[in-house]
Amino acid sequence: MKMIRVRFALAVGALLVACGPAEEPAGDIAERQVRAVATTSIVADVVREVGGNRVAVEALMGAGVDPHLYRASEGDVQRMSEADIVFYNGLHLEGRMVEIFERMAEQGARTTALASSIESTRLMSPPAFEGAHDPHVWMDVAMWSDAVESVRAALSELDPQHAADYQARATAYRERLTQLDQYVREQVNRIPQQQRVLVTAHDAFNYFGRAYGVEVRGLQGISTVAEAGTADVQELARFVAERRIPALFVETSVSPRSIEAVQAAVQARGFNVTVGGNLYSDALGGEGSGADTYEGMIRHNVDALVTALAGAANG
Amino acid sequence: MNLSFPIELDFTLRTVALGAAILGIVSGTLGTYAVLRGHSLLGDAISHAALPGIAIAFLLTGIRSPFVLVLGASVAGWVGALLVLAVTKRTRVPYDASLGLVLSVFFGFGMVLLTFIQRMPSGNQAGLNNFLFGQAAALLPRDVIVMSALGVLALITTLVLWKELKLLAFDREFGSAIGLPMRAIDVVLTTLLVVAIVIGLQTVGVILMSAILIAPAAAARQWSDRLGTIVVLAALFGATAGVTGALISAATPLLPTGPTIVLCAGAIMLISLFFAPQRGLVAQGVKNRRNRKNLRELGVLEDLYTLARQHKNPLHPHQAVVLRTMTSGPESVAPGLVGLEKRGWVRSAGRDSWALTPEGYVAADLEFAKWNMDPAAGAER
Amino acid sequence: MADRTAIEVRDLTVAYRDKPVLWDVDLDLPAGVLMAIVGPNGAGKTTLIKSILGLVTPAAGQILVNGAAYDVQRRSVAYVPQRGSVDWDFPTSVLDVVMMGLYGRLGWLRRPGKAERETARHALSKVGMADFADRQISQLSGGQQQRVFLARALAQNASIYLMDEPFQGVDATTERAIVQLLQELRSQGSTVAVVHHDLQTVPEYFDWVLLLNVRRVAAGPVHEVFTEENLRATYGGRVPYLREAALEPPAAPFRLERAAGSE
Numbered sequence: 001m002k003m004i005r006v007r008f009a010l011a012v013g014a015l016l017v018a019c020g021p022a023e024e025p026a027g028d029i030a031e032r033q034v035r036a037v038a039t040t041s042i043v044a045d046v047v048r049e050v051g052g053n054r055v056a057v058e059a060l061m062g063a064g065v066d067p068h069l070y071r072a073s074e075g076d077v078q079r080m081s082e083a084d085i086v087f088y089n090g091l092h093l094e095g096r097m098v099e100i101f102e103r104m105a106e107q108g109a110r111t112t113a114l115a116s117s118i119e120s121t122r123l124m125s126p127p128a129f130e131g132a133h134d135p136h137v138w139m140d141v142a143m144w145s146d147a148v149e150s151v152r153a154a155l156s157e158l159d160p161q162h163a164a165d166y167q168a169r170a171t172a173y174r175e176r177l178t179q180l181d182q183y184v185r186e187q188v189n190r191i192p193q194q195q196r197v198l199v200t201a202h203d204a205f206n207y208f209g210r211a212y213g214v215e216v217r218g219l220q221g222i223s224t225v226a227e228a229g230t231a232d233v234q235e236l237a238r239f240v241a242e243r244r245i246p247a248l249f250v251e252t253s254v255s256p257r258s259i260e261a262v263q264a265a266v267q268a269r270g271f272n273v274t275v276g277g278n279l280y281s282d283a284l285g286g287e288g289s290g291a292d293t294y295e296g297m298i299r300h301n302v303d304a305l306v307t308a309l310a311g312a313a314n315g
Numbered sequence: 316m317n318l319s320f321p322i323e324l325d326f327t328l329r330t331v332a333l334g335a336a337i338l339g340i341v342s343g344t345l346g347t348y349a350v351l352r353g354h355s356l357l358g359d360a361i362s363h364a365a366l367p368g369i370a371i372a373f374l375l376t377g378i379r380s381p382f383v384l385v386l387g388a389s390v391a392g393w394v395g396a397l398l399v400l401a402v403t404k405r406t407r408v409p410y411d412a413s414l415g416l417v418l419s420v421f422f423g424f425g426m427v428l429l430t431f432i433q434r435m436p437s438g439n440q441a442g443l444n445n446f447l448f449g450q451a452a453a454l455l456p457r458d459v460i461v462m463s464a465l466g467v468l469a470l471i472t473t474l475v476l477w478k479e480l481k482l483l484a485f486d487r488e489f490g491s492a493i494g495l496p497m498r499a500i501d502v503v504l505t506t507l508l509v510v511a512i513v514i515g516l517q518t519v520g521v522i523l524m525s526a527i528l529i530a531p532a533a534a535a536r537q538w539s540d541r542l543g544t545i546v547v548l549a550a551l552f553g554a555t556a557g558v559t560g561a562l563i564s565a566a567t568p569l570l571p572t573g574p575t576i577v578l579c580a581g582a583i584m585l586i587s588l589f590f591a592p593q594r595g596l597v598a599q600g601v602k603n604r605r606n607r608k609n610l611r612e613l614g615v616l617e618d619l620y621t622l623a624r625q626h627k628n629p630l631h632p633h634q635a636v637v638l639r640t641m642t643s644g645p646e647s648v649a650p651g652l653v654g655l656e657k658r659g660w661v662r663s664a665g666r667d668s669w670a671l672t673p674e675g676y677v678a679a680d681l682e683f684a685k686w687n688m689d690p691a692a693g694a695e696r
Numbered sequence: 697m698a699d700r701t702a703i704e705v706r707d708l709t710v711a712y713r714d715k716p717v718l719w720d721v722d723l724d725l726p727a728g729v730l731m732a733i734v735g736p737n738g739a740g741k742t743t744l745i746k747s748i749l750g751l752v753t754p755a756a757g758q759i760l761v762n763g764a765a766y767d768v769q770r771r772s773v774a775y776v777p778q779r780g781s782v783d784w785d786f787p788t789s790v791l792d793v794v795m796m797g798l799y800g801r802l803g804w805l806r807r808p809g810k811a812e813r814e815t816a817r818h819a820l821s822k823v824g825m826a827d828f829a830d831r832q833i834s835q836l837s838g839g840q841q842q843r844v845f846l847a848r849a850l851a852q853n854a855s856i857y858l859m860d861e862p863f864q865g866v867d868a869t870t871e872r873a874i875v876q877l878l879q880e881l882r883s884q885g886s887t888v889a890v891v892h893h894d895l896q897t898v899p900e901y902f903d904w905v906l907l908l909n910v911r912r913v914a915a916g917p918v919h920e921v922f923t924e925e926n927l928r929a930t931y932g933g934r935v936p937y938l939r940e941a942a943l944e945p946p947a948a949p950f951r952l953e954r955a956a957g958s959e
Contacts, residue, residue, distance in 0.1 A: 541789075
């Protein structure tokens with residue numbers, strides 16, 4: 001009996017020690033790397049660009065991971081609580097992590113939503129989802145450039161000694177983004193007006209469409225959580241066949257089955273539509289894919305779009 | 316010809332409706348046996364157990380073709396079913412507990428694997444999450460062909476083993492006693508159930524599959540007492556639910572097809588529960604009301620008869636108030652008299668007094684003399 | 697008549713988990729005998745029947761039916777299970793149930809045909825249920841259900857009948873009819889073993905009796921074996937009928953007084 005009590009006491013003691021708060025001297029931060037955790041790979045890329053060597057970024061979601069459906073694990077929460085700062089997209093993109101962010105903010109952790117530095121008047125709200133904003137703000141390069149600002153501001157506040165570094169890097173990055181925006185515009189203009197329709201698995205490209213003059217149609221809506229119904233497939237197939245749109249696009253983070261179903265339906269109407277390529281919508285690609293950075297991703301998407309749609313115009 | 320119909324019977328709808336119909340037919344047929352044996356929830360356990368099979372199949376092969384995933388689902392579902400039966404047989408754990416155990420443990424394991432797969436670069440493209448609630452709208456002709464082939468196989472097997480399956484469901488021990496391999500037949504039935512479930516996974520998903528298995532069969536049971544009729548009806552109800560669900564989903568944007576099919580099956584079940592003749596709640600209510608009414612009238616008739624036998628003139632009228640004192644339920648006298656009058660067995664003699672008619676007297680005689688309740692009557696006889 | 701042994705049981709031991717249900721039971725049941733199997737609850741009576749039928753795997757012992765293993769002799773043995781062992785709400789007709797007795801000889805693909813229907817109807821008429829052939833079994837009374845099970849066994853045209861409590865919950869008229877049927881079977885040379893719960897009627901209905909309480913207490917002709925001593929040994933003093941005042945000398949068969957309530 002005595003042994004049991006001793007063991008019990010030891011166990012409780014060990015538990016208490018393990019749960020004790022880890023002391024973090026705030027003053028240290030200038031001397032060491034900032035530990036940042038980002039949710040999506042796209043967010044992580046921005047933090048990397050602005051932070052440079054000063055910031056060690058860890059992305060919770062890797063290449064090809066769907067942020068709408070992602071559920072944080074205990075390990076993820078642990079990583080977030082141990083980090084100096086957490087960056088996320090916001091606007092409910094990380095639909096299943098909203099409560100976690102709220103709780104962390106309550107407990108005084110530093111969390112920054114990249115979408116917060118974008119003027120709310122520029123945000124889109126699709127008719128089917130009243131009250132909710134479309135979170136895919138990175139698809140408009142010029143608008144995403146504004147989001148870079150929130151990263152710069154947050155890092156500067158956390159680590160004021162290196163604010164100048166962050167400022168310099170942010171400015172340089174935004175310069176590159178302006179050029180990228182220009183590239184996109186030029187490329188899109190090569191597609192004849194009536195072929196400029198982007199059909200994808202879910203409504204991730206509304207901002208892209210608005211910024212660059214492309215008509216956008218998604219099968220599933222702004223979140224992949226909702227299941228596409230028969231009417232939705234039929235409607236989209238009708239649209240594609242009537243407008244004779246040459247290509248449909250699948251996304252790396254979403255199952256292509258529903259798009260394949262649309263394709264079959266369109267072909268049954270006598271029009272041959274192809275699958276024009278794999279687009280990076282909610283996540284970057286892996287290493288070596290050419291789309292493992294934000295810039296790479298946008299370029300890849302635009303090139304695929306132009307190849308599939310502009311090329312067919314000559315046919 | 317231009318119909319102002321919101322639903323277009325196009326390729327997509329045809330494919331989805333056909334797939335849903337096949338699912339309904341096979342589930343209805345095999346679900347009948349599950350329901351009759353009291354093993355309804357075994358289907359639920361099998362479908363939930365299929366989840367880790369799908370995940371493991373993907374993890375092992377990296378292939379996201381439905382064929383491979385569905386194969387994994389069958390293996391896991393089958394293992395789950397056998398585990399339930401083995402645990403029940405060999406341990407003290409009762410049947411429903413082992414069902415719940417296998418269901419939740421397998422499903423939990425499946426969810427863990429799914430979460431793990433979600434973090435893999437190609438994981439989301441596999442679309443394994445779609446197996447939770449199905450993705451009926453994305454059915455392709457090749458899927459429907461596979462479903463049909465499996466379905467036909469299952470139905471033929473059911474037909475061939477018709478009497479053996481009937482015996483298995485009704486009196487398994489007797490079957491063993493006369494030398495039939497009931498254990499093997501049980502395994503065959505379980506396998507057929509797994510096939511039925513696996514056919515439906517892509518359409519209604521793991522979570523809702525058991526509804527399609529149970530509801531049509533339970534509904535069919537309400538309408539018939541013959542096994543053959545029940546099986547055919549269940550298949551019909553299943554197909555109806557499938558096609559109706561597909562049609563409704565085709566008319567309404569943003570309405571997922573799988574759950575709609577399940578709702579249709581539920582509606583059929585509800586209608587059958589209430590409106591089936593004989594077994595339906597409405598029919599039973601009507602029957603009960605009629606019985607109570609009869610009893611009421613008989614009670615009043617008997618009292619009138621007693622009075623009549625004690626009187627020189629059996630057709631002499633009596634005050635209703637007298638009838639009310641004779642019974643322990645005086646409030647039933649008035650409606651009873653009304654009913655008897657409708658039958659022509661009593662007549663009103665004015666001022667709340669009533670008398671038996673000659674027909675009424677004869678009827679009462681027939682009904683009550685055999686009981687010999689009236690001592691006076693005995694003496695007169 | 698008793699020069700053939702219908703059922704031979706040797707050292708039969710059956711355990712459920714680690715509790716013995718039958719222990720070292722021996723029995724030599726001669727052919728053409730109508731035997732009652734009696735004993736208190738949990739004595740292993742049903743288990744004995746099921747062991748003979750191969751439905752239960754014994755821990756030890758062997759059973760021979762007509763001198764061979766049950767598997768070989770299946771066709772000669774008919775089983776009437778307890779009425780409560782099935783769900784009578786199952787959608788099937790009386791005739792269908794009786795025809796189930798014939799499934800064994802039909803094989804895999806053949807369906808019951810005219811010949812089978814005839815055999816079934818004949819069996820039904822023997823139990824007085826010919827008019828009920830197309831009735832749903834859910835509409836039957838207890839006695840009628842019992843008779844349907846009997847008819848199913850009769851349809852098999854067996855030489856050995858094993859019945860588990862065929863008189864339970866049955867009205868007096870049906871009981872008399874069943875007894876008559878059993879005795880008829882016996883007189884035709886069949887062997888009938890019946891798990892029976894009413895001690896009072898044992899001497900009247902049966903020729904032989906097996907007194908069982910996990911172990912075999914005694915077995916043999918009723919007039920030899922159905923004694924007060926043996927009954928005490930079987931029921932451990934729990935027999936409610938014993939009236940001290942009316943004790944007969946030990947050698948004579950014990951006649952039980954009619955008492956209110958049964959075992």
